[in-house]
Amino acid sequence: MSRLPTGGQIDRTRKISFRFDGQYYKGHPGDTLASALLANGVRLMGRSFKYHRPRGVLTAGSEEPNALVELRTGGRQEPNTRATTVELFDGLQAHSQNAWPSLKFDALAINDRLSNFLTAGFYYKTFMWPAAFWEKLYEPIIRRAAGLGSITTKPDPDLYDKGFLHCDLLVIGAGPAGLAAALTAGRAGARVIVADEDFRMGGRLNAETFTLGAQSGADWTAQVVAELASLPNVRLLSRTTIFGAFDHGVYGAVERVSDHLLTPAPDKPRQILWRIYSKRALLCAGALERPIAFANNDRPGIMTASALRAYVNRWAASPAETVAVFTNNDDGHRTASDLLAAGVKVAAVIDTREDAPALQGAEVLAGAQVTDTAGRLGLKSVTVRLANGKSRKLDVGALGVAGGWNPNVALTCHQRGRPVWNNAIAAFVPGAELPQGMAVAGAAQGHFSTHAALHGGADSARRILADIGISAAAPDLPQAEDAPVNITPFWHVGGTKRAWLDFQNDVTVKDVKLAHQENFRSVEHLKRYTTLGMATDQGKTSNMGGLAVMAELTGKSIEATGTTIFRPPYTPVSMGALAGRSTGRDFKPTRLTPSHKWATEQGAVFVEVGMWLRAQWFPRAGEKTWRESVDREVLATRASVGVCDVTTLGKIDVQGRDAAAFLNRIYCNGFAKLAVGRVRYGLMLREDGIAMDDGTAARLAEDHFVVTTTTANAVPVYRHMEFARQCLWPDMDVQLISTTEAWAQFAVAGPNARKLLQKIVDPEFDISNDAFPFMACGEITVCGGLRARLFRISFSGELAYEIAVPTRYGDALIRRLMQAGEEFDVTPYGTEALGVMRIEKGHAAGNELNGQTTARDLGMGRMVSDKKDSIGAVLSRREGLNQPDGLRLVGFKPKNPKARVLAGAHLLEIGADMTAANDLGYVTSACYSPCLKSFIAIGFLKAGDERMGDVLRAASPLTGDDTEVEIVSAHFIDPEGERLRA
Amino acid sequence: MIINHPLLGPCDAQEFTYKGDARLIDRPDGMADGADAAFYNYAYLRDNPAGQHRELWFHEQGDRSWLVVTRNTVTHEITQVELARDVARKSGRSA
Amino acid sequence: MHDLAPLTALAGTTPVQDSIGPVTITEAPDWALASVAARLGQEKACSTALASVLGADIPGVAAHTQGPAMSAFWTGPHIWIVEAPYDSHEDLAAMLSAKLGECASVTEQSDAWVRFDVTGDGIERLFERLCNLDLAKLGQGAARRSVIEHLGCYVIRGTEGIHVYGPRSSAQSLHHALTSAARAVF
Structure with a gap:
């Protein structure tokens, strides 16, 4: 069958061309991919996960477990897209998935024949041994066989965005309850956001034939939406899924801005991830119809009765000329009468209830059940067991199954709320514990009639707003149907053939029976053992049936059996939306040094240091390897003068009357007596006695210091100092502010450093060795009056300064x-030469201050003052950190100068086995020293200070390196410090 | 989560950095007798309750205030937010 | 007078300006900045002295106030950032330090920040893609710190739009965030 001659909310004046599995079809604006395929007579849309069974649509919404397709091609290819929610657009291309070589003939459908072996727990039982086979053999095979769509390996060419929204009231779902609530709140002037996952607001009103007052549901919706759109305090977000209810009224939403277009407009995002801050939220997510399990209930053409009715009413698409309905409640009859009205033949309404009501225009088979179905690639007939025990076959191309409605409680569970059983409607309804600020109205609350939804929405909105001090009037709501729920719960038809509960994960009644038999009886065990409800649809259509079967088997009530709960996301969220704009080069912000532009002009090679990009070395013409450049930079600096941008070091301005006393507690060594105009090296400990960070503090005035931190620790050190200031010593007069960014700072190092600086420092400032000795600092001017700071400190071991402007x-x-x-x-020189020179000098850096080492390990044990209270001092003195065989920072020189030593290598006695028990320490930093013409390294060795001159192995099982090294002082260059004082 | 900052009002917890038990404010005197044991307790022995807990949060992307947040670690309900500096002073800490 | 030529935070000799749809995003390098933090016990004295220097009330929590020559915004308890035209106030920190004396700690912040002035209709729609501040409640004179593209920024609602201060070293990343978001919105 195909498109019905009239009706539907589709634009018949325009035709849209699309392809499914290479075949061209036509649809209309307003169609989904599913409705358009059904209108083209296509019922077969996919193959199932495990058994590769032919499948069509089960639903008409986002709860769809079956009709998953790969959408688009190339970098935009998107697997597991629900055909029921894909808005049709011109040029759409979709492919069926999990079928090979074709959807109609799938080789792996053999799995269906092997189903007796592929029951619940099959993988656990079969692929246990040998363990090593799992990763290499079993899992790849299973992954290939059992699967959903495949992802593209090409980069996604589209943009994604993120944003933040604020509201008084977030209305989730724009059906009758949501629209009535939004109208109430919108007219009251509240800030309202209405989010609906559909591209057309209205919810079920779009799919039903009953009227609201004198209007059709669609017309009433259009009128309300138009009014809401005119209110500046209301924001309408269609094509927007609220996927998670997070703490304290924060909701996650994905707006599919361009998914209904072939490609997004230039610079426009495909999707936007919204973080919504709401004072209150009203969940109006409606209800989802559940199927009934019976033998072979998964053939294309078998769907929920409400879906069948939606396809006919909203999209004027009937999957077949003749249909039947299988129901346990009155709502199934509504499907039959709607279809009859649309001109579709209804072979019969099969009602499990003995007292089923009659229906005009179609035969009602009361007390009957569907016992089997036929049709390999699409439903051809159903077999019905009548009340009198006789069997009847009905030739139908579609069957609507009405097992009752489940309130859509998913979001109420996101903060671990548990739904409770309501016998009157035979369904779970939201429990008392809801996410903070959330209320529920309409069908999501179990109030299924349109009248109840409208009034529930409006009343809830008024109540909620009153709560936050906004008074709202009750809107004039139209007359609407108020049919009671009439249901006799019925979950599955008995029999020996497979009857599906979870269509997406291929879980059948038999699997639940097996779980019961093997004692996996709690709902949580049932879920994990059978994978019931663990597919991408989170069991929206299947959980209820599964636990009802388990309840039956255990002889408990459903209430006592309980239910599993849902977690975010409500429907899958694309990784692109979660990443937002932060992709590729913009994944994180980049920090550029003040000399970046100049360094780029010099052809510098850059390296990422945290967020910073720093010049790593400056290659010159003819240099073939990085080592040539670095060796040259080191030698030139040590021979004359080199300059390096050291802006990235953290700088913290510390002021106040108690600034010195404060630093005295922050650093383990003393600062109280540091003279103005002098700099001191400082080591900070964590309170547990482990070294945290090091740097210098320059005293610019009695009450003013500038503290430097390592590049990596600038933020944590500032945080730590604020903690000490605010929480530990709140009455110290000390003020802190970061000035890292404010000053461009360059190291000028080498024997000619002073001569060079004297050329730019203004003549009134004497920087001779006498006037400005090692560890001096001062505020000066340069180049004719520019304010600057000069520090005579040295990381390289040379006569060196750092100058800041x-x-x-x-x-x-x-x-x-x-x-x-x-x-x-x-x-x-760049960071490599900087590193080489500091290793040559034996200065500790991040590799040595690695969160495991103490001042004593670093050879600075005597710096920890016991004359004062400083952070970490007490615990640094404990026994465990002061063992005679503790680690010590030492230097290593390979016996063969050309043999490389690697950071990370471990130290062993010659001849000792490479075992943890024989481990004597490890190498932390290593490089080639062009000055010593040898590889050198520093690191930590047990009792290292007593082993000078010994030879050990530096070995790495990771790289295979194994080098004999001599233990030497860590200070390879100028151990007496004559150069830096020159 | 939303933390109701005493000065700035409701702020997203994403703006904060978490430190832990607010008892970290009660740092012992390192020069006092018995400092070893006191610091051992201070550094290592802390409760980790499932329920109400007083915690230190730093408004790193905000006004740089350290806060003491009383939060239920099970439900995430926040019942009190104070400036840590005030808490420290109230508990007798000074300079 | 020294002879060194400055660069803007975006490494140009002139400020970068982008017009995207109805909004204009302009790099604004011509501001001298200094932080003023009250010394302990001097909070009142500092507030009074600062107000007199500003010629306006000192800004309260999360606020910005404008004086005749200078303006200031709150950045934390008893700490503010003072703004003044760079050409006339390159020595802002020294000047404030001299005027405020012992009651405040002053730190030069001029080059710690990059400032972008964002003007035009619909900037609320732009900023909802950038930071979690509720622009509807951020009236003129509001100054809040917020996170834009992982960067701690001050967002100030001025008379003619929004001023964004972000870390200077990340000026290019912040500029990319502002302009790409603007292109996504408009």
Whole structure:
């Protein structure tokens, strides 16, 4: 069958062309892929997960377990897209999935014949041994056989965005309850957001034939939506799924801005991930119809009765010329009468109830059950066992199954709320514990009539708003149907053939029986053992049936059996939406140094250091390897002068009368007596006695210090200092602020460093060795009056300074230093040369301050003052950290200078087995030293200070390196410190 | 989660950095007798209740205030938010 | 007078300006900034002194106030950032330090930040894609710290739009966030 001649909310004046499995079809604006396929006579849309059974649509909404397709091609290919929610667009391409070579002939349908072996727990039982086979053999085979769609390996060409919204009231779902609530709140002036996953607001009103007042449901919806759209305080978000209810009124939503287009408009996102801050939320998510399990109930053409009715009413698409309805409640009869009215033949209404009401225009088989079906790729007939025990076969192409409605409680469970059983409607309804600020109205609350939904929505909105101080008037609501729920629960037809409960994960009644037999009886065990409800639809159509069967088997009530709960996301969320704009190069922000532009012009190679991009080395013409460049930079610096951008070090301005006393507690060594105009190295400990960070503190005035931190720890150290200031010593007069970004800072190092600086430092400032000795600091001016700070500190071991100017002048200063330094062959150096020089000098850095080492390990044990209370001092003195065979920082020189030593290598006695028991320590930093013409390294060795001159192995089972190294002092260059004092 | 900052009003917990038990405010005196044992308790012995808990949160992306947040670790209900500095002073800490 | 030429945070010699749909995003390098933190026990004295320097009330929590020559915004308890035109106030920190004396700690912040001025109709729609602030409640004179694209930024509602201060070293990332969001919205 195909499109009905009239009706439906589709634009028949326009035709849309689309392809499914390569075949061209036509649809109309307003269609979904599912409705358009049905209108084209296509019932077969996919193959099932495990048994590769032919499948069609089960539903007409986002709860769809069966009709999953791969949408689009190339980088935009998207697997597991529900055909029932895909809005049709011109040029749409979809492919069936989990079928090979074709949907109609699927080789792996053999699994269906093997179903006796593929029952619940099959994988657990069969693929146990040998364990090693699991990863390499079993899992790949199973993954290939059992599966859903495949993802593209190409990059997604589209943009995604993120955003934040705020409201008084978030209305989730724009059916009759949601619209009535939104109208009530919107007219009262409240800030309202209405989110609906459909592209057309109205919910079931779009799929039903009954009227609201004198209007059709669709017309009433259109009128209300138009009014809401005119209110500036109301925001309508269609095509938007609220996928999670998070703490304290925060909701996650995905707006599918461009999914209904072939490609998004330029620069426009495909989807937006919204984080919605709501004071209150009203869940009006409606209800989902559940199927009844019976033999072979999964053939294409068998669907929920409400879906059958929706396809006919909303999309004027009937899956077949002759249909039947299988029901346990009055609502199934509504489907039959709607279809009759639309001109579809109804062979019979099979009603499990003995007292089923009669229906005009169709035969009602009261007390009857569907016992089997036929039709390989689509339903051809159903076999009915009549009340009198006789069997009758009905030739139908579609069967609507009405097992009753489940309130759509998913979001009420996201904060672990448990739904409770309501006998009157034979369904679980939201429990008392809802996410903070959430209320539920309409069918989601178990109030199934349109009248109840309208009034429930409006009343709830008024109540909620009163709660937050907004008074709202009751809107004039139209007359609407108020039919009672008339249901006699019926879950599955007995028999020996397979009857499906969970269509997406291929779980049958038999599987539940097996779980029961093997004592996996609690709902949580049932779920995990059979995988019931664990597919991407989270069992929206299947959980209820599964636990009802289990209840029957255990002889308990459904109430006593209980239910599993739902978790976010309500429907799958694409990774792109979660990533938002932060992809590729923009995955995280980049921090650029003040000399970045200049360094780029020099052809520098950059390295990521946290968020910073730093110059790693500056290659020159003819240099073939990075080592050539780095060796040159080191040698040139040590021979004359080099310049390096060190802006990335954290800088914290510490001021106040108690600034010195404060630093005295932050650092393990003393700061109280540091003179103005001097700098001191400081080591910070964590309270457990482990080294945290190191740096320098420069005293610019009695009450003013500038503290530096390592690049990596700038943020944690600032946080730590604020903790100490606010929480530990709240009455110290000390103020902190980060100034890392404010100053461009360059290290100028090498024997000619002073001569170079003297060319730019203004003449009134004397920086001679006498006037400005090692560890001096001061505020100066450069280049004719620019304010600057000068620190005589050295990381390289050379005569060195760090000079800082306001960041905007950093670019000009590096250019000036290069220009002024021409006569000294000044060399810019990058982080590699910086690293080499600090290893040569034996300075600890992040590799040594690795969160496991103490001041004592670092050779700075004597720095920890016992004359004062400082953070970490007490616990640094405990026995465990002060063993005679504790680790010590030492240097390593390979016996063969050309043999490399690797950071991470472990130290062993010559001849000892490479076992943890024989481990004597490890190498933390290693490099080639162009000055010593040898590889060198530093690291931690047990009782290392007593082993100078010994030879050990530095071995790495990871790389296979195994080098004999001599234990030496960590200070390879100028151990007496003569150069830096020169 | 939303933390109702005493100065700024409701703020998203994403703006904060979590530290842990608010008893970290009660740092012992490192120069006092018995400091070893006191610091051992301070650094290592803390409750981890399933239920109401007083915790330190730092408004790192906000006004840089340390807060003491009383939160139910099971339900995430937040019943009290104070400036940690005030809490510290109230508990007798000064300079 | 020194002879070093400054660069803007976006590494240009002139500020970058982008017009996207109805909004204009302009790099604003011409502001001198200094933080003023009250010394312990001097909170009142500092507030009074700062108000007199500003020629306006000191800003309350999360607020910005405008004086005749300078303006200021609140960044934390008893700490503010003072703004003044760079050309006339390059020495802002030194000047404030001299005027406020012992009651405050002053720190130069001019080059710690990149500032973008965002103007035009519909900037609320732009900022809802950028940060979690409720723009509807962020009236003129509001100043809040927030996170834009992982960066801690100050968002200030001025008379003619919104001023965003972000970390200067990430100026390019912040600029990319502002402009790409604008193109996505408009």
